[in-house]
Amino acid sequence: MTSEGVEPGTVRPGGRTARVRESVLRAAGDALAEHGFDGLDLADVARRAEVGKTTVYRRWSTTTGLIADLLDDMAEQSTPRTDTGSLIGDLKANARLVVKTLSDPRQGALFKSVIAAATCDARTAESLHRFYAIRVQEWAACVTQALERGELPAGTDPGEVIRAVSAPLYYRLLAGGGPLDTAAADRAAEAAAAAARAGVYVM
Known part of the structure; x- marks a missing residue:
């Protein structure tokens, strides 16, 4: 923390500072x-x-601080959810977006x-959890709408449904479980x- 109690890399800048942040996050x-996490170096960035x-x-101080800001920016820039009017249409749109992201050479390697x-650094894990919480919340609304339309049993947990969509796709990315x-x-x-x-997923 800084002397003002603000974590490095968490202040949202404007003007030239915003352009510097954009350039640094893209470089990161x-x-x-x-090169992966082990090869990340602030001087190289x-x-x-x-x-x-x-x-x-001065702004990020550590590689984990930089990754935290990168994940926050990725969450802010993520594509908004699709509203097709049906549960299966919405879930397919979500799944296809996940596949598009994870199969991209740069984005797949980045994730x-x-x-x-995140498996060995607590701050990176916290930032990653926050990133996915934002994305799950964004897409959970399509399950809530399906509940309102009577497509699903009352008490269905929207977040669990969205996580169930992406889980097998991340397995394919990380464990080589077939084509994406x-x-x-x-x-x-x-x-x-x-x-x-x-x-x-009734809770």
């Missing part, structure tokens, strides 16, 4: 995708972003690096929808 994402090392060290870092494609996305959505209709 590139470095993570290329500064070089890639074409800003002074002191600027990066692998951040997830690996549209067919895999649709199967994950259909399985989650079927389980939800059967009352599996």
Whole structure:
């Protein structure tokens, strides 16, 4: 913490400072995708972003502080959820977005690096959990709407349904459990929808 009690990398800047933040976070994402968490170096990030090392060290101070800010920015920039008017349509849209992200060479490698870092660093884990909490909350609204339409049993937990959609897709990313494609996305959505209709996620 700083003397004012603010964690480095958590203040939202404006103007030129915002442009510097954007450049540094883009550079950090590139470095993570290329070299992983162990290879992330603040000096290298500064070089890639074409800003002074002191600027990066003063604002973020540590690689975990930089990753935390990167994850917050990723959550803010994420694509809004789709509203197709049906549960299965919405869940397929969610699954296909996950597949599009994880199968992207840069984004897939970036998520692998951040997830690996979260297994051994508490602050990175906290930031990653916050990122996914935001994304789950965004898409959980489609399950809430399905409940209102009577498509699902009362008491269904919307967050659990959304997590059930993405879980098998992340397994494929991290454990090599098959291709990440549209067919895999649709199967994950259909399985989650079927389980939800059967009352599996009633809490």
